[in-house]
Amino acid sequence: MGLFDKAKELGEKAKQQMAEHPEQTEKYSDEGIEKAGDAVDRLTGGKHRAQVDQAQRAADDRVGE
Numbered sequence: 001m002g003l004f005d006k007a008k009e010l011g012e013k014a015k016q017q018m019a020e021h022p023e024q025t026e027k028y029s030d031e032g033i034e035k036a037g038d039a040v041d042r043l044t045g046g047k048h049r050a051q052v053d054q055a056q057r058a059a060d061d062r063v064g065e
Contacts, residue, residue, distance in 0.1 A: 029063040 018025040037056040041049055 026064065030060060033059045033063070 037052045
């Protein structure tokens with residue numbers, strides 16, 4: 001089995017787990033998006049807070065689909 005086959009298999013398994021546990025998926029994705037946004041805010045000194053918040057909302061909307 002090649003590397004790409006393994007990656008595809010893992011992706012399919014992840015999709016299956018997400019479908020079986022949507023509440024956990026949403027919870028963990030929200031936490032990850034929030035932490036990533038907070039890290040960017042810290043690194044930029046909050047200079048781009050509005051853009052970061054907008055990106056966080058867009059990411060959350062996309063993951064929620």
